[in-house]
Amino acid sequence: MPDSSFSHIFDPQKISNFLKVASEALENYLSTSGRKGVNLPSPHILLREVHSLTRPEQENEKDFSSPEDHLRAIIDLHLKTSIHVHSTGYMGRQFSSVPPAAAVYDFISAMAPQPATFYECGPLANAADKVIAKEFGKFLAWEPNTFDMISTSGGSLANLTAVLAARNLKLKNSWEHGLVQHETCRRPAIAIGEDSHFSVERIAGILGIGQDAIIRLPLNEKRQICSLKARETLTCAQRKGLNVFCIIATAGTTSVGAIDPIQSLSQLAVEFDAWLHVDAAHGGALLVSDTYRKNVVDLRYADSFSLDAHKMLFSPAACTLLFYRNKQHATSPFPTQASYVLDDAGQEIRDFENGTKNFECTKRPSILNLWVIWCLYGREFFEKKINRLLSVTKIAHNIIKSSKDFSTINNPEINIMCFRYEPNNMNEEDTSSLQKKIWRTIRSSNEYFISKVDIDGITALRLVIMNHNITEEDIRGLLQRIREICHSTRENS
Ligand SMILES: *Cc1c(COP(=O)(O)O)cnc(C)c1O
Numbered sequence: 243m244p245d246s247s248f249s250h251i252f253d254p255q256k257i258s259n260f261l262k263v264a265s266e267a268l269e270n271y272l273s274t275s276g277r278k279g280v281n282l283p284s285p286h287i288l289l290r291e292v293h294s295l296t297r298p299e300q301e302n303e304k305d306f307s308s309p310e311d312h313l314r315a316i317i318d319l320h321l322k323t324s325i326h327v328h329s330t331g332y333m334g335r336q337f338s339s340v341p342p343a344a345a346v347y348d349f350i351s352a353m354a355p356q357p358a359t360f361y362e363c364g365p366l367a368n369a370a371d372k373v374i375a376k377e378f379g380k381f382l383a384w385e386p387n388t389f390d391m392i393s394t395s396g397g398s399l400a401n402l403t404a405v406l407a408a409r410n411l412k413l414k415n416s417w418e419h420g421l422v423q424h425e426t427c428r429r430p431a432i433a434i435g436e437d438s439h440f441s442v443e444r445i446a447g448i449l450g451i452g453q454d455a456i457i458r459l460p461l462n463e464k465r466q467i468c469s470l471k472a473r474e475t476l477t478c479a480q481r482k483g484l485n486v487f488c489i490i491a492t493a494g495t496t497s498v499g500a501i502d503p504i505q506s507l508s509q510l511a512v513e514f515d516a517w518l519h520v521d522a523a524h525g526g527a528l529l530v531s532d533t534y535r536k537n538v539v540d541l542r543y544a545d546s547f548s549l550d551a552h553k554m555l556f557s558p559a560a561c562t563l564l565f566y567r568n569k570q571h572a573t574s575p576f577p578t579q580a581s582y583v584l585d586d587a588g589q590e591i592r593d594f595e596n597g598t599k600n601f602e603c604t605k606r607p608s609i610l611n612l613w614v615i616w617c618l619y620g621r622e623f624f625e626k627k628i629n630r631l632l633s634v635t636k637i638a639h640n641i642i643k644s645s646k647d648f649s650t651i652n653n654p655e656i657n658i659m660c661f662r663y664e665p666n667n668m669n670e671e672d673t674s675s676l677q678k679k680i681w682r683t684i685r686s687s688n689e690y691f692i693s694k695v696d697i698d699g700i701t702a703l704r705l706v707i708m709n710h711n712i713t714e715e716d717i718r719g720l721l722q723r724i725r726e727i728c729h730s731t732r733e734n735s
Pocket residue numbers: 336395396397398399439441492494495496521522523524550560562
C-alpha cells in the first residue's frame with residue numbers, strides 16, 4: 243500500500259494553487275512603481291521573522307490555515323528582502339531582472355529535474371550546452387568542432403576549473419603527484435592583473451600554489467593590464483625561479499569594467515609557455531552584440547575564458563559558460579573518472595557528456611534558462627539590451643563628468659562606472675569617508691541601490707547599469723540625492 247500521507251503534498255491538481263499565489267505576489271511586486279533600492283532589515287529582526295515562519299505554532303504569532311497561505315507569507319518576506327532589480331533605482335550590482343519566461347522555465351526544471359552534467363540525467367541540458375556553444379563559436383570565428391564549452395554554477399567555479407586545466411597541462415603529473423617540489427624545478431606561479439576578481443586569488447590557495455606565488459601584473463591608466471610592463475614582470479618572475487604556468491586576464495573588471503589587452507597577452511603567454519585564461523564573467527556577453535563584439539572578440543585567442551550568463555545575458559543565477567579554444571583541453575581538469583557514472587556504451591553519448599569535464603555532479607541545469615531566452619527572443623534581445631545599457635552608462639558618465647561637484651574615475655568601457663562627490667577643497671581622507679557615508683545613507687533610504695569600491699586606496703561610488711528602463715532622469719535624480727545628503731550632513735554637524 244502506498245503511504246497516503248504524502249498524496250496531498252504531491253497532488254498535481256494543487257500546483258495551480260501555488261502558482262496562483264506566486265503569480266499574484268509577483269504581479270503586485272513588479273507593478274509597483276517608483277524607485278526602490280533594497281530594504282535591508284537588521285539580521286536579528288529578519289531572524290525573528292524567519293523563525294516565526296519556520297515554526298508558527300511554536301512562536302504562536304501567526305496561524306496559517308493552508309499551505310498556500312503559509313507560502314504566500316514566505317514569498318512576501320522574500321520579495322520584501324530582495325534588491326529591487328526591476329526598479330530604476332537599482333544601479334549597484336551585476337545581476338539583473340530575468341525575462342519571466344526564463345524564470346517559469348526554471349520552475350519546470352525544478353519539477354522535472356534534469357540535474358545536468360551526465361547525459362543520462364540531463365540530456366536536454368547537455369544538448370543545450372552544445373547549441374549555445376555553437377552560437378558563441380560563430381561570434382568568435384572558431385572552426386566548428388574544434389572548441390568546447392561546459393556550463394558551471396558560477397564564474398568563480400569556472401575560473402577554478404580553467405586554472406586546474408592549465409595546471410594539469412603545464413605541470414605534468416601534478417594531478418597524480420601534486421605540486422611536488424624538486425630542487426631543479428621552478429616553483430609554480432600564476433600571474434594576474436591588479437584588479438582581478440577575488441576568486442582568482444582563492445584559486446592559488448585551493449590549488450596549493452600559495453598567495454606568495456601570485457604575480458601581479460601592473461595596470462595602465464585605464465586599469466587594464468599593461469602588456470609592456472607585464473613582459474618585464476614575467477621576466478623578473480622567471481629570473482627569481484618562478485614558473486608562471488597561467489596568466490589570468492579579465493574582460494570587464496569588477497571595479498571599473500576594464501578589458502585587458504587579450505591578444506597581446508596571448509602572445510606573451512606563448513612566449514612564456516603559459517596558459518591564458520580570461521575571466522570574462524562580466525564582459526564576455528558583449529560577444530552577442532554586433533556593435534560591441536569588437537571590444538571582446540580577442541577572447542578567441544585565449545586558451546579558455548569564462549562568461550556569466552546571469553550577468554549581462556540576463557539569465558537566472560547561476561549560469562556560467564566556460565570555453566576552451568581547443569576541445570581536447572576540456573577534459574584536462576579531471577583526468578580520472580568515476581566508474582559508476584561513466585557510460586562506456588558509445589562515443590556518441592560520450593561526446594555529449596559534460597560530466598567528465600565538470601567538477602559538479604548534480605547541478606541546476608541553468609543553461610536551459612539561457613537557452614529558452616535564446617529560443618523565444620533570439621540573439622537580438624541580448625544585443626538590444628546590452629547596447630541600451632552601454633549607451634545609458636555613457637550618458638551617465640557625461641552627466642557626472644560635466645557636474646562640477648563630481649569627478650569620474652573611469653571612462654566606461656562597459657556598463658560599470660565609478661565616480662566621487664567632491665564638493666570643495668576636502669582632503670583625501672575626508673573625501674573617501676564622505677563617499678562611504680553617501681553609500682550607506684543611499685542604501686538605507688531604499689530609493690537607490692548603488693555600490694562602493696576602493697581603488698588604489700581611495701573610495702569611490704560605483705554604478706552598474708543593468709536595467710534597460712534607467713533614464714537620464716534617474717541619474718540626475720541620484721546626483722541630486724547625493725547633494726541633499728551632503729548638505730543635510732553639513733547642517734547637522
Ligand atoms: C562576477 C564575477 C566573478 C564571479 O562570478 P560568480 O558567478 O559570481 O561566481 C568573477 N570575475 C568577474 C570579473 C566577475 O565580474
